[in-house]
Amino acid sequence: MNHIQKLESLSIYILREAYANIKNLCMLWSIGKDSTVLLWLVRKAFFGTIPFPLLHIDTSFKIPDMIIYRDFLVKEWKLPIIYGINQNAIAEKKTFPDQTLNRLKCCDLLKTKTLINTLNGKWPRYKYNHITNKYEPDNDNSEYTGVIVGIRSDEEGSRSKERYFSQRNQENRWEFEDQPPEFWDQFNVDCAPGAHVRIHPLLDWTEINIWEYIQHENIPTVSLYYDNGSGKRYRSLGCYPCTFPITSKAKNPAEIINELQNGQLKNVPERSGRSQDAEDGGGLETLRRNGYM
Amino acid sequence: MNIVITGHVDHGKSTIIGRILYDTGSVSRDSVDRIKNNCISNSRQFEYAYITDVIKEEQCRGITLDSARVFFKTGKRQYRIMDAPGHTGLLRNMVTGASYADAAFLVIDAAEGICENSRRHGYLLSMLSIKKIAVIINKMDLVNYEQKAFEKIKKEYSAFLQTICLNSEFIPVSGLNGDNIVFKSINMPWFNGHTIIKTLDSFPQEHTEIDESFRMPVQDIYDFIKSEYKGKIIAGRICTGTLNAGDEICFYPSTRKDIVKKIVQFGETSKKTAYAGESVGLILGHDTLAERGDIAAKSGENCPYSVNRFLASIFWLNNIPLIKNKKYILKLGACRVEMHVEEICKVINSSDLKIQNNKGFVNHHNVAECIIKTNRKIALDLSEKSIQTGRFVIADNFNISGGGIVRSIDI
Ligand SMILES: Nc1nc2c(ncn2[C@@H]2O[C@H](COP(=O)(O)OP(=O)(O)OP(=O)(O)O)[C@@H](O)[C@H]2O)c(=O)[nH]1
Numbered sequence: 001m002n003h004i005q006k007l008e009s010l011s012i013y014i015l016r017e018a019y020a021n022i023k024n025l026c027m028l029w030s031i032g033k034d035s036t037v038l039l040w041l042v043r044k045a046f047f048g049t050i051p052f053p054l055l056h057i058d059t060s061f062k063i064p065d066m067i068i069y070r071d072f073l074v075k076e077w078k079l080p081i082i083y084g085i086n087q088n089a090i091a092e093k094k095t096f097p098d099q100t101l102n103r104l105k106c107c108d109l110l111k112t113k114t115l116i117n118t119l120n121g122k123w124p125r126y127k128y129n130h131i132t133n134k135y136e137p138d139n140d141n142s143e144y145t146g147v148i149v150g151i152r153s154d155e156e157g158s159r160s161k162e163r164y165f166s167q168r169n170q171e172n173r174w175e176f177e178d179q180p181p182e183f184w185d186q187f188n189v190d191c192a193p194g195a196h197v198r199i200h201p202l203l204d205w206t207e208i209n210i211w212e213y214i215q216h217e218n219i220p221t222v223s224l225y226y227d228n229g230s231g232k233r234y235r236s237l238g239c240y241p242c243t244f245p246i247t248s249k250a251k252n253p254a255e256i257i258n259e260l261q262n263g264q265l266k267n268v269p270e271r272s273g274r275s276q277d278a279e280d281g282g283g284l285e286t287l288r289r290n291g292y293m
Numbered sequence: 294m295n296i297v298i299t300g301h302v303d304h305g306k307s308t309i310i311g312r313i314l315y316d317t318g319s320v321s322r323d324s325v326d327r328i329k330n331n332c333i334s335n336s337r338q339f340e341y342a343y344i345t346d347v348i349k350e351e352q353c354r355g356i357t358l359d360s361a362r363v364f365f366k367t368g369k370r371q372y373r374i375m376d377a378p379g380h381t382g383l384l385r386n387m388v389t390g391a392s393y394a395d396a397a398f399l400v401i402d403a404a405e406g407i408c409e410n411s412r413r414h415g416y417l418l419s420m421l422s423i424k425k426i427a428v429i430i431n432k433m434d435l436v437n438y439e440q441k442a443f444e445k446i447k448k449e450y451s452a453f454l455q456t457i458c459l460n461s462e463f464i465p466v467s468g469l470n471g472d473n474i475v476f477k478s479i480n481m482p483w484f485n486g487h488t489i490i491k492t493l494d495s496f497p498q499e500h501t502e503i504d505e506s507f508r509m510p511v512q513d514i515y516d517f518i519k520s521e522y523k524g525k526i527i528a529g530r531i532c533t534g535t536l537n538a539g540d541e542i543c544f545y546p547s548t549r550k551d552i553v554k555k556i557v558q559f560g561e562t563s564k565k566t567a568y569a570g571e572s573v574g575l576i577l578g579h580d581t582l583a584e585r586g587d588i589a590a591k592s593g594e595n596c597p598y599s600v601n602r603f604l605a606s607i608f609w610l611n612n613i614p615l616i617k618n619k620k621y622i623l624k625l626g627a628c629r630v631e632m633h634v635e636e637i638c639k640v641i642n643s644s645d646l647k648i649q650n651n652k653g654f655v656n657h658h659n660v661a662e663c664i665i666k667t668n669r670k671i672a673l674d675l676s677e678k679s680i681q682t683g684r685f686v687i688a689d690n691f692n693i694s695g696g697g698i699v700r701s702i703d704i
Pocket residue numbers: 300301302303304305306307308309340342355356357358377378379380431432433434435466467468469470
């Protein structure tokens with residue numbers, strides 16, 4: 001087996017362990033390249049079936065192409081999907097783009113708080129109906145006790161210290177120095193009532209591995225990652241007020257891999273186009289301790 | 294290849310990794326400059342260790358709290374390095390970091406010499422069955438790069454490694470100044486061994502287990518309604534051996550047998566052969582009842598045991614001691630079963646290898662031999678025969694608290 005095949009096999013193993021052990025499971029799908037690779041792996045792990053819902057945290061500030069691409073794949077692959085959103089903050093204009101909050105606080109309200117309250121079922125969820133082709137209020141508000149997240153350890157410092165299965169307490173906090181051990185492919189799948197488990201099947205993948213896999217498997221990805229003639233493309237996707245394209249002429253996965261290995265992006269951190277990280281002293285540590293993905 | 298760096302607290306593990314990354318150009322000047330500026334604004338001295346000790350609290354306290362994964366490449370291959378913490382209270386994080394390694398470095402401070410966790414980490418590496426170890430004697434600058442200091446520690450630590458059936462090469466380095474890490478040291482002309490990077494590239498490639506007997510723990514049985522596959526699919530990852538379509542397999546402990554009709558992978562045509570390491574799906578000839586936790590073996594090859602009582606060597610990582618007759622959960626492969634310790638035969642202090650007098654409990658950080666009783670029969674192997682199906686973890690109150698390897702079933 002080559003390196004990518006080993007990574008694929010371990011990720012599938014982790015996904016199957018999560019499904020076998022956790023009653024109410026969902027998977028975060030941010031529309032980005034990592035969680036789309038994860039979605040591909042889920043289809044492989046369960047032979048084409050997606051046996052749990054995908055959850056998208058909408059902020060209303062996502063780059064519009066992302067939402068178009070999301071709903072295209074939802075139809076194409078018949079994906080079970082729900083989304084959550086912080087309607088109050090948006091209606092009351094408590095956001096960074098409305099110039100009433102800084103970036104960190106905005107991330108906290110639109111993403112972290114929304115994630116927490118969508119997972120625990122306290123805020124409304126909207127579910128895609130494949131017959132009417134519309135998102136409709138979901139009357140299931142049971143709590144998710146496990147959530148699969150496509151983070152990678154090479155993305156950012158605090159993510160290099162994650163476990164494959166990581167417990168979050170009632171307040172959603174990550175007590176990273178008190179994590180129980182995890183070894184020999186045995187995971188801490190149980191958790192106390194009110195707490196939940198985050199599952200990280202992509203921890204060992206690097207950014208280059210992700211692109212190698214996308215190329216090898218021919219995985220459909222949103223066009224924003226590629227230069228469409230403007231000489232610019234996105235390396236990492238998020239909300240448009242805080243995420244900026246880089247100057248690059250890479251038009252396909254092969255050219256992106258080359259740029260990462262030998263070109264201008266060699267050793268340049270991936271999230272350098274994300275402004276909220278800079279406000280946290282160059283990392284996501286504060287956000288992540290409080291429940292950010 | 295997966296590598297772990299272990300050793301006593303403050304002996305310089307993170308510094309050495311920082312050096313490796315810096316001297317091989319695996320981190321950009323930019324990111325190092327950013328860390329340096331951050332240090333200036335927090336009026337803290339720059340340390341190479343901050344490249345992996347990224348958490349604010351780690352930098353304030355000057356110690357690694359949890360294992361970090363970092364990636365880098367040499368001309369020869371790709372590496373994932375785990376930087377393990379050396380503090381005694383963080384042994385569980387060291388085990389987490391070390392358990393996935395193919396080879397390990399163990400760092401000893403030349404000035405301070407062998408300490409509690411130098412030996413304890415060595416011992417745990419042997420229990421984690423990591424056979425390939427190299428010892429790094431760090432901070433040679435503090436002993437004027439003298440050969441005498443190096444030889445003394447080398448002699449003493451080799452003797453210790455021998456008692457646990459390991460041997461190792463020794464490399465004198467200075468993480469601070471970069472001697473013998475990526476570049477050969479000019480301060481130690483008396484040393485004609487390899488640098489750390491050369492040693493890394495000389496570790497033999499991890500062997501694949503395709504020649505051993507076939508073992509696959511059953512992870513799940515899928516029967517999705519809308520699936521394009523007809524019938525049930527047995528899902529699992531092959532630990533060892535190879536499997537061909539048409540082979541007869543047997544599930545343990547039930548000993549039910551069936552023929553493998555197809556080996557399926559989504560989006561691809563079915564395979565003729567699957568090998569150790571692959572996550573696969575099996576469609577059987579007669580839809581035989583298997584369950585999660587069973588171990589599948591191949592008829593005609595040697596088979597696993599089905600037992601409810603066995604002798605094991607275990608290590609304990611929880612602050613609450615392991616005690617006799619209390620209910621715990623044992624997890625081996627995909628099997629999960631209630632268990633208790635029937636007898637604690639021997640307790641060993643993992644740092645000085647002294648045998649403890651008490652036999653009523655096992656304190657955290659200690660190692661023991663004990664008889665384990667499960668409340669039903671499970672399938673397993675002896676660890677010396679088949680490591681992946683011969684080891685298990687013990688969970689107490691939601692958390693994994695210890696690990697063990699199966700020594701014998703004749704008790
Ligand atoms: N003089 C000298 N000091 C060193 C050398 N290597 C590391 N140090 C210092 O030793 C201290 C501890 O280094 P770390 O790399 O943080 O040690 P560690 O082994 O990672 O420690 P833990 O992760 O907490 O167990 C730091 O202050 C380093 O600057 C060396 O080669 N020479």
